[in-house]
Amino acid sequence: MSPVVDLDRLCVRRGDVHALADVTARLRPGVVTALVGHNGAGKSTLLDVLAGVRPPTSGRVLGLRGRSVAYVPQRSAVPDDLPVTVGDVLAMGRWREVGPWRRLGAADRALVAQVADRLELAGLLRRPLSSVSGGQRQRALVGQGLVARADVLLVDEPTAGVDTGTREALLAAIADEAGRGALVVHATHEQAAVDRAGAVLALDAGRLAR
Structure with a gap:
């Protein structure tokens, strides 16, 4: 099973804008974590940092060294x-x-x-x-x-714009990945996907929602 992944005061700046600001959280293996928030909240940016395709401006991600990561972007990006x-x-x-x-x-x-x-x-x-x-x-x-x-599966909006059957199939398959011990994080706007998650991480304008 993958280790926990700790986000330690993670910040990402884009010019004068904080895409992520002082995000501290723990992500656990064997659990599907739903990453939620309005458009522009920082969900995709956080997935990019976890995937290693965007370096943080400051702060650290701990627990990913030596671990394999699979990243599924939004369908609109393909x-x-x-x-x-x-x-x-x-x-x-x-x-x-x-x-x-x-x-x-x-x-x-x-x-x-x-x-x-x-x-x-x-x-x-x-x-x-x-x-x-x-x-x-x-x-x-x-x-x-x-x-x-x-070891780590990251998925950006896996159920956006799909029918109910596809949504259920994808959420069940993602849950199976957590069941085998992977650390799973997916960004979503859909309540059905949030309801199926074992943990929720909410972002608001780049910060953890309180």
Whole structure:
């Protein structure tokens, strides 16, 4: 099981604006943490810092050293016409282990098939990503994070704009990741997703809401 991750007086400045300001919190493995707040509250910025793609201006993140991290961005950040198949998207989750565009081993292929079955994508693996529905694209993107089998899973708005069936499938799969001991954080605006989380971290204008 991953260690706890501590956010210690974390700050991120963008010019004169504090995207995050003095955020101190503890994130626990085996728990789904819902990251909530209005647009511009700092949710995506915090996920970027945890993913290592944005350095903090000050403060520290403790507990991530040596741990693998999978980051699933918002669907809107991924072009719908990306020239890959659904199976390619899932397989990318194994790149950290096997290298980009390398042939997957038997165990990797089995893991892709397992996640595809879990998210009802097994019949779509050869389909271009651009040819499937928005909900199926979202399942594929989250599936990539699941295939990574990382110590830490970060997901930005996993259920935004999807139907009820897709929402339930994605939340159940995310909960399964926490169940195997991963530390899971997802940003959300949806009450159904908050209700399924084991912990909630609320941000307001870059600060922890009191």
